[in-house]
Amino acid sequence: MKRVRKAVIPVAGLGTRFLPATKSMPKEMLTIVDRPVVQYAVDEALEAGIEHIVFVTGRNKSAIEDYFDLQPELNGFLARSGKLEQLNCLQELQLPAGSISFTRQQSPLGLGHAVWCARDMIGDEPFALLLPDMVSFGEKGCLAGIMDFYERTGGNVIAVEQCHPAETNRYGIVGKGKEFGAGFAIDAMVEKPAPTEAPSNYYINGRYLLQPEVFAILGRQEPGAGSEIQLTDAMLRLLAEQPFFAVPFEGRMYDCGSKEGFVQANVAFALARNDVRDHVFDPIAAMMSSLEQRVAAE
Numbered sequence: 226m227k228r229v230r231k232a233v234i235p236v237a238g239l240g241t242r243f244l245p246a247t248k249s250m251p252k253e254m255l256t257i258v259d260r261p262v263v264q265y266a267v268d269e270a271l272e273a274g275i276e277h278i279v280f281v282t283g284r285n286k287s288a289i290e291d292y293f294d295l296q297p298e299l300n301g302f303l304a305r306s307g308k309l310e311q312l313n314c315l316q317e318l319q320l321p322a323g324s325i326s327f328t329r330q331q332s333p334l335g336l337g338h339a340v341w342c343a344r345d346m347i348g349d350e351p352f353a354l355l356l357p358d359m360v361s362f363g364e365k366g367c368l369a370g371i372m373d374f375y376e377r378t379g380g381n382v383i384a385v386e387q388c389h390p391a392e393t394n395r396y397g398i399v400g401k402g403k404e405f406g407a408g409f410a411i412d413a414m415v416e417k418p419a420p421t422e423a424p425s426n427y428y429i430n431g432r433y434l435l436q437p438e439v440f441a442i443l444g445r446q447e448p449g450a451g452s453e454i455q456l457t458d459a460m461l462r463l464l465a466e467q468p469f470f471a472v473p474f475e476g477r478m479y480d481c482g483s484k485e486g487f488v489q490a491n492v493a494f495a496l497a498r499n500d501v502r503d504h505v506f507d508p509i510a511a512m513m514s515s516l517e518q519r520v521a522a523e
């Protein structure tokens with residue numbers, strides 16, 4: 226079984242659900258507390274043992290490349306002015322030279338097309354795929370769970386969560402086959418099915434471990450739902466030739482491509498941070514209680 230060394234992080238989407246903010250700023254650079262959304266995906270990949278990350282970028286996304294570059298002037302300024310805590314933070318997050326690559330998706334033709342754009346950089350190896358606007362919150366990162374599972378099963382492994390049965394039309398949904406340890410074999414996949422046609426309520430939550438044969442299928446460039454080249458369609462074809470497994474994620478994934486998910490993630494991560502929690506939530510609690518008293522008095 227080949228080891229998984231590389232991850233693809235696609236960041237070329239237009240982020241239309243988050244306009245107007247995303248008119249001039251990549252949604253992957255919106256911050257959760259003090260870190261851009263994309264940093265959480267990189268941390269999760271490194272935690273899972275990934276050694277090389279391929280970003281698929283597009284126009285108006287140069288802020289992402291700049292963010293991952295070394296900034297000697299800024300580091301020098303922080304050192305000279307004694308801002309050592311901030312300097313340490315930047316140094317800890319700095320990825321080693323040569324451990325990240327960027328390729329370009331010239332038009333946002335869909336997630337499947339974005340993944341296909343990374344084919345030459347991945348080569349003939351299994352790879353991880355992380356959708357960065359899905360931010361993982363939990364004891365252990367979602368990708369690390371997938372990697373553990375893969376060591377026992379091989380094949381293709383996808384993380385899933387359960388949605389409300391009436392909301393299957395918002396997600397890529399998998400069908401549940403035979404149980405395998407903490408997960409199960411996948412026997413069907415559909416992109417955004419109507420609740421009456423969904424094979425289950427297990428949705429793909431944005432973390433994948435895929436075999437490289439998916440690139441040849443994506444290379445056929447056949448558009449699917451929404452006229453986009455859909456990854457789910459290519460995986461469905463690959464399912465006829467290779468095993469696919471689903472692993473339910475035990476933490477929580479926040480959809481930071483949506484306004485509600487992004488605000489929820491900010492609250493959850495702020496509550497989990499000792500340096501932020503009390504400074505944020507004590508004043509909010511005081512404000513809420515004075516508001517309640519005023520409403521009660523009226």
Ligand code: UTP
Pocket residue numbers: 235236237238239240241242243281330332333334335336338339356357358482
């Ligand atoms: P989304 O569908 O959430 O991103 O894709 P989007 O298209 O930017 O969002 P909306 O619906 O318009 O708000 C999940 C991930 O795949 C990337 C996105 O950047 C995001 O990280 N993506 C999507 C691409 O890189 N290229 C695409 O053509 C589509």
